[in-house]
Amino acid sequence: MTSKNTSKKPVAVIGAGSFGMAIANILAQNSEVLLYARDPEVIKKIATNKEHRGQKVHTNITATGDLSYIANTCDILFPIVPSSAFREMMQQLSPYLHPYHILIHGTKGLDIELGEGETLDNIKILNRENVKTMSEVIMDESVVIRVGCLAGPNLAKELAAGQPAATVVASHYNEVIEAGQQLLRNDLFQVYGNQDLIGIELAGVLKNIIAIASGILSGLNLGENAKGLLISRGMIEMIYLGKAMGGDVEAFVGLAGIGDLVATCNSTLSRNFTVGNRLAKGESLTEIIANMDEVAEGVNTIKIAKKIIDYHKVRAPITEALYEVLFEGLPVEKAIQLLMKYPYNVDIDFL
Amino acid sequence: MKPKGTEKKKKKTFKPILSGTQEWPVVQLSKNRKLFIDKVVDEAFAKIRADNPKKNELREELETTLYREQLRIRQNPWKVDPDDEKRFWNKIKDELVDLVGNGNHREKEEELLKKILHRYTDEIAGNFRKSRYRLAREIIKFGFARLLNATRVKRFGAFFRNEYSLNDKIQIVGKAKQVRKLAKIGTVVMVPTHFSNLDSILIGWIIHVLGLPAFIYGAGLNLFNIKILAYFMNSLGAYKVDRRKKNPIYLEALKTYSNLAIQEGAHSLFFPGGTRSRSGQIESSLKLGLLGTAMEAQRNIFMDHPNKDGKKIFIVPVTINYNFVLEAPILINEYLASKGQERYYVESDAYSSSYNLIKFMIKFFTKGSDISVSIGRGMDLLGNYVDDKGNSIDKHGRFVDTRDYFMSNGELTADHQREEEYTIRLSKTIVKEYHRINRVFASHLVAFVAFQIWRKRYEKLDLYDFLRLPEEDLYISYDEFSDTFSIIRNEVFKLKKKKKVNVAAHLKNPLEEVINFGIDNVGMYHSRRPLLINKKKQIITKDLSTLYYYHNRMDGYDLEKYF
Numbered sequence: 001m002t003s004k005n006t007s008k009k010p011v012a013v014i015g016a017g018s019f020g021m022a023i024a025n026i027l028a029q030n031s032e033v034l035l036y037a038r039d040p041e042v043i044k045k046i047a048t049n050k051e052h053r054g055q056k057v058h059t060n061i062t063a064t065g066d067l068s069y070i071a072n073t074c075d076i077l078f079p080i081v082p083s084s085a086f087r088e089m090m091q092q093l094s095p096y097l098h099p100y101h102i103l104i105h106g107t108k109g110l111d112i113e114l115g116e117g118e119t120l121d122n123i124k125i126l127n128r129e130n131v132k133t134m135s136e137v138i139m140d141e142s143v144v145i146r147v148g149c150l151a152g153p154n155l156a157k158e159l160a161a162g163q164p165a166a167t168v169v170a171s172h173y174n175e176v177i178e179a180g181q182q183l184l185r186n187d188l189f190q191v192y193g194n195q196d197l198i199g200i201e202l203a204g205v206l207k208n209i210i211a212i213a214s215g216i217l218s219g220l221n222l223g224e225n226a227k228g229l230l231i232s233r234g235m236i237e238m239i240y241l242g243k244a245m246g247g248d249v250e251a252f253v254g255l256a257g258i259g260d261l262v263a264t265c266n267s268t269l270s271r272n273f274t275v276g277n278r279l280a281k282g283e284s285l286t287e288i289i290a291n292m293d294e295v296a297e298g299v300n301t302i303k304i305a306k307k308i309i310d311y312h313k314v315r316a317p318i319t320e321a322l323y324e325v326l327f328e329g330l331p332v333e334k335a336i337q338l339l340m341k342y343p344y345n346v347d348i349d350f351l
Numbered sequence: 352m353k354p355k356g357t358e359k360k361k362k363k364t365f366k367p368i369l370s371g372t373q374e375w376p377v378v379q380l381s382k383n384r385k386l387f388i389d390k391v392v393d394e395a396f397a398k399i400r401a402d403n404p405k406k407n408e409l410r411e412e413l414e415t416t417l418y419r420e421q422l423r424i425r426q427n428p429w430k431v432d433p434d435d436e437k438r439f440w441n442k443i444k445d446e447l448v449d450l451v452g453n454g455n456h457r458e459k460e461e462e463l464l465k466k467i468l469h470r471y472t473d474e475i476a477g478n479f480r481k482s483r484y485r486l487a488r489e490i491i492k493f494g495f496a497r498l499l500n501a502t503r504v505k506r507f508g509a510f511f512r513n514e515y516s517l518n519d520k521i522q523i524v525g526k527a528k529q530v531r532k533l534a535k536i537g538t539v540v541m542v543p544t545h546f547s548n549l550d551s552i553l554i555g556w557i558i559h560v561l562g563l564p565a566f567i568y569g570a571g572l573n574l575f576n577i578k579i580l581a582y583f584m585n586s587l588g589a590y591k592v593d594r595r596k597k598n599p600i601y602l603e604a605l606k607t608y609s610n611l612a613i614q615e616g617a618h619s620l621f622f623p624g625g626t627r628s629r630s631g632q633i634e635s636s637l638k639l640g641l642l643g644t645a646m647e648a649q650r651n652i653f654m655d656h657p658n659k660d661g662k663k664i665f666i667v668p669v670t671i672n673y674n675f676v677l678e679a680p681i682l683i684n685e686y687l688a689s690k691g692q693e694r695y696y697v698e699s700d701a702y703s704s705s706y707n708l709i710k711f712m713i714k715f716f717t718k719g720s721d722i723s724v725s726i727g728r729g730m731d732l733l734g735n736y737v738d739d740k741g742n743s744i745d746k747h748g749r750f751v752d753t754r755d756y757f758m759s760n761g762e763l764t765a766d767h768q769r770e771e772e773y774t775i776r777l778s779k780t781i782v783k784e785y786h787r788i789n790r791v792f793a794s795h796l797v798a799f800v801a802f803q804i805w806r807k808r809y810e811k812l813d814l815y816d817f818l819r820l821p822e823e824d825l826y827i828s829y830d831e832f833s834d835t836f837s838i839i840r841n842e843v844f845k846l847k848k849k850k851k852v853n854v855a856a857h858l859k860n861p862l863e864e865v866i867n868f869g870i871d872n873v874g875m876y877h878s879r880r881p882l883l884i885n886k887k888k889q890i891i892t893k894d895l896s897t898l899y900y901y902h903n904r905m906d907g908y909d910l911e912k913y914f
Binding site: 008009075094095098099100141142143145146172173174175 | 733735745747749751752753755756758759760761766768769772773776
């Protein structure tokens with residue numbers, strides 16, 4: 001297959017995880033793609049096997065480990081690396097970036113700024129100022145301000161299988177949204193635009209919390225009623241948290257919020273769901289993390305969210321219960337009992 | 352000028368950066384006034400025509416404008432309005448009526464549009480005259496110097512002495528040297544905070560002291576109602592902004608005027624807060640209209656100069672700090688009246704006649720305590736700091752090419768939505784910079800501390816009920832006040848270390864001295880003083896609302912949590 005717009009500059013995907021790989025394959029249908037991987041072995045593997053993370057690698061994709069080459073060749077970059085490595089990646093990339101670059105990230109996690117000797121576990125308070133979304137990290141570390149994000153129900157394995165799906169490109173800049181749409185859209189992939197960058201980022205990030213909870217319910221075989229309850233109450237919690245962190249309600253009722261939530265809460269393909277599921281089956285968190293080959297962002301997000309809840313005094317019982325289950329050894333059954341007794345029963349109060 | 356022996360501290364004096372006034376951009380602009388107006392009209396005309404391409408759109412635009420203008424003439428006439436105002440709009444009306452029923456009259460409509468634009472632009476355009484500028488400058492300098500000496504040196508004949516000059520009264524701190532350098536290599540857009548009507552004149556004088564050529568600046572047309580102020584402002588390069596006219600045609604004319612003047616290299620001054628801060632807070636949101644014109648002008652310059660030899664535009668934030676704002680009681684009442692309920696209110700000026708103004712000026716310059724003007728570091732239009740050569744530097748210390756922000760797919764492009772976002776971003780950076788370069792006076796801090804102590808005592812009351820408390824009931828023991836003040840002052844020093852605010856030198860004096868100095872100075876010439884110490888050594892207030900005003904100056908630093 002030949003590219004539809006070979007005359008245009010290539011685009012880059014930074015990070016060769018399964019989602020990065022899936023996005024690279026979608027982009028490759030319209031453009032030449034440079035795929036950055038940190039590990040030279042992976043680059044070699046992609047070049048020789050033409051296969052990575054269980055996905056076929058499109059012929060328009062070239063793997064490279066050279067960030068300066070990527071920045072000099074491409075105007076539009078899609079960073080898709082785990083949130084814990086995101087800032088470091090940006091620091092390496094930053095010297096090669098110029099204000100004409102456009103960055104659209106696909107990372108659904110948060111970054112935290114810590115003082116010396118501080119860790120997420122020993123820090124006392126964490127407020128919004130110390131917590132950054134990935135778009136904020138990009139602007140912190142580089143001169144790039146035309147920033148966007150990808151969010152929506154985009155399970156990497158389904159995308160790779162060519163099943164129909166849609167995503168949201170969010171950015172303050174119409175130009176970025178249009179560029180994202182042009183590059184990503186194809187017959188099986190619909191692309192929506194949204195101006196509320198922070199809201200969409202947060203929707204994508206916070207849904208991972210609820211996905212873990214959903215995995216737990218599933219692992220305990222608690223049925224569909226319970227799941228319906230979780231999704232709708234979880235959604236409301238996401239909105240509270242999202243509002244406290246500067247997002248609008250609207251973002252959460254769209255594709256990146258409810259859309260993504262429903263997809264991840266029902267799917268064994270989701271890493272976060274898997275974490276919850278295995279927890280319910282009796283494994284410990286350390287065991288689970290040790291033998292997962294990719295990061296489940298939700299685990300870290302719960303830690304951060306807990307601190308945000310404490311500081312901004314948000315009502316978020318599910319997240320708090322999850323925190324206790326994950327990090328303080330509260331038995332799952334006990335947590336569910338507590339939640340069922342939670343003395344609050346107004347259905348909708350955020351609209 | 353000053354006798355050498357009496358000089359206490361060394362004052363910097365700045366030579367003019369351009370030797371003659373001939374080369375001043377503003378002089379060039381006024382010389383070619385007619386041509387320039389035509390250019391503005393043409394450009395604004397093209398823009399409005401392009402924005403209203405459909406058959407009836409232009410007609411609707413004209414009709415709405417006519418309707419609003421007639422309403423304005425009836426409901427809110429000003430002294431400064433020209434006599435033929437009614438006639439002009441009646442004629443437009445007649446001509447529009449003639450068009451009714453006829454099919455396509457685009458051509459005629461465009462002619463009317465041009466007529467209106469021409470009238471607007473002519474009204475906006477400044478009338479800078481070199482000779483008057485010099486005269487005005489001398490009057491300000493001479494007059495104020497006399498007044499200062501008459502009151503400060505209390506001896507017979509002091510009126511004719513030269514011991515104090517305006518320089519002693521107004522401290523200029525910050526990046527004065529840099530702004531001079533930047534004005535030589537590029538176009539400076541100065542954006543000061545706005546607390547008092549005096550700002551316009553003060554800043555004009557500062558610009559002169561810095562040795563910079565006169566700036567053009569938008570001044571509210573209402574100020575031109577006052578003859579004497581009008582004289583000064585005309586002389587200092589002001590163009591007129593009429594806040595009553597909010598119709599798109601007028602706004603386009605205004606924006607195009609500013610945009611083209613900046614492109615011509617005229618250094619400009621905006622009060623980006625729009626009007627004086629009613630609440631006493633440092634501006635927290637800025638009007639984007641005029642800032643946007645600077646953005647557009649920069650992009651146009653880049654596009655017109657593919658060889659990169661176009662001038663760069665530098666944004667220079669400035670804060671002005673007073674111990675005493677004459678208008679404070681009126682401003683804060685307007686603020687309180689309008690808050691919560693966004694209703695229109697007719698501006699009432701503290702000095703609507705020349706007489707009142709002079710009275711105010713005398714009071715101000717003879718009694719008012721010192722004023723400080725902080726000049727911020729220059730920035731490019733994206734809020735990157737620039738070095739003395741005008742190079743933009745990002746926060747990691749790397750050079751950035753400002754052009755690159757306007758590039759897309761390897762080409763310079765005009766993208767209005769993008770520029771709107773950039774302007775929002777710039778305005779946020781300016782606000783942050785205001786807070787950073789703001790110099791905390793003892794008077795601001797005592798007001799803040801006293802108000803917060805009282806506010807905490809009546810936490811359950813909403814702000815309005817709180818402000819209605821009888822002032823007699825409010826007092827703070829000196830010890831309590833001084834303890835709290837000391838804590839808050841410490842927090843301010845911490846902020847200063849983090850470069851989030853600046854402090855006046857006097858704030859570092861011994862505690863009691865600072866407190867007394869602050870209380871003596873805060874709003875010192877209001878008939879009802881915001882803060883006093885009574886005979887029992889208690890802190891009391893005579894006017895809680897005005898105290899609230901001065902307190903607000905310290906808003907936005909998150910200091911409330913320490914009470």
